[in-house]
Amino acid sequence: MPELPEVEVVRRGLEAHVLDRAVAGVEVLHPRPVRRHLAGPADFAARLTGRRFTAARRRGKYLWLPLDTGDALLAHLGMSGQMLVQPADAPDERHLRVRVRFVDSDAGGPELRFVDQRMFGGLSYAEGGATLPHEIAHIARDPLDTDFDEADVIARVRRRTSGIKRLLLDQGLVSGVGNIYADEALWRARLHGERRGDRLRRADVAEVLDAVRAVMTSALDQGGTSFDALYVNVNGESGYFDRSLHAYGQEGEPCARCGTPIRRVAFMNRSSYFCPTCQKPPRSRRPVSRVP
DNA sequence: CAAACTACCTGACTGC
DNA sequence: TGCAGTCAGGTAGTTT
Numbered sequence: 540m541p542e543l544p545e546v547e548v549v550r551r552g553l554e555a556h557v558l559d560r561a562v563a564g565v566e567v568l569h570p571r572p573v574r575r576h577l578a579g580p581a582d583f584a585a586r587l588t589g590r591r592f593t594a595a596r597r598r599g600k601y602l603w604l605p606l607d608t609g610d611a612l613l614a615h616l617g618m619s620g621q622m623l624v625q626p627a628d629a630p631d632e633r634h635l636r637v638r639v640r641f642v643d644s645d646a647g648g649p650e651l652r653f654v655d656q657r658m659f660g661g662l663s664y665a666e667g668g669a670t671l672p673h674e675i676a677h678i679a680r681d682p683l684d685t686d687f688d689e690a691d692v693i694a695r696v697r698r699r700t701s702g703i704k705r706l707l708l709d710q711g712l713v714s715g716v717g718n719i720y721a722d723e724a725l726w727r728a729r730l731h732g733e734r735r736g737d738r739l740r741r742a743d744v745a746e747v748l749d750a751v752r753a754v755m756t757s758a759l760d761q762g763g764t765s766f767d768a769l770y771v772n773v774n775g776e777s778g779y780f781d782r783s784l785h786a787y788g789q790e791g792e793p794c795a796r797c798g799t800p801i802r803r804v805a806f807m808n809r810s811s812y813f814c815p816t817c818q819k820p821p822r823s824r825r826p827v828s829r830v831p
Numbered sequence: 832c833a834a835a836c837t838a839c840c841t842g843a844c845t846g847c
Numbered sequence: 848t849g850c851a852g853t854c855a856g857g858t859a860g861t862t863t
Contacts, residue, residue, distance in 0.1 A: 541857095571840085600857075618856055619841080634841090657840045659857060701834070710858080718856065808837090809856055 541616040543681055543715030544758035546600050549622050553604065554595035556624045557651050560641040562587050572636040572655055575663040586664050587612060587639065598671065599678045599714025605669035613672045614653070617660025623652040637662055681715035682752045693744045696736040703739060703747065704732025704811060716751055719787045720758070722812045724750040726786035731818040732811055738821070757783065786812040
């Protein structure tokens, strides 16, 4: 389940291994991951062939590789996507979806592989997207971005009525945060995810943003998170940040601060984990529909 | 514009 | 052994 730290690890790997090599050919083994390229897989492959990647950039959980044409290859890993840099003679992965060969791939050079079991992720060709693909212009900057506008984000959070967890997951407000790091950051900040944005103090929002940065930095230092081996970094090595999770996936385990068992509740068709003692729910709960 | 909900997808796992 | 059901969850799109 790649979130910002995992995607950043992948970006660094791509930056180190696939720049400035001419693409010799692209093989699309499953149409779904290139579904956003309306002209079809063959056109997708043709447009990349002969081009070179000049950089590896990221915004939130999106990655893109600018091309020497000013266009870009845009990627999102979704739930289970991987970008693997492999020797051309390495056996195909079970869920290999797209292969990008370079002119030196048969001479010991690498090949780039997009592997994705669940196919929530995908690749697309971003016309004119070298600087920032227009497809992702709505994605906000992440809290580690040097241009992240903290005061603006705090102000926007405090104008919203949704719970703070929902807001942390809103990629148009703050990017890069997924379910795992949202729960971890809220635990660190001792905030319950149902607390409404417009009822938080500036200091509360600042604290949870600090916590987001802390959790992400920690994960980045360890090379990303891995829970089920679906996420593997660009060279195929799993991260292991899951050893230091305090809330996510810890149902029934004692809170590291107070010992109260961590609780799990349903949230947006997924789960939220929190400490019921450290993270007090809001006093006034949202109106709940009740049967008369 | 904001909020809330759904579809999309596969595989591991559980219960009968 | 099989099969239906549940869960994992980021994003785009739709509806309210």
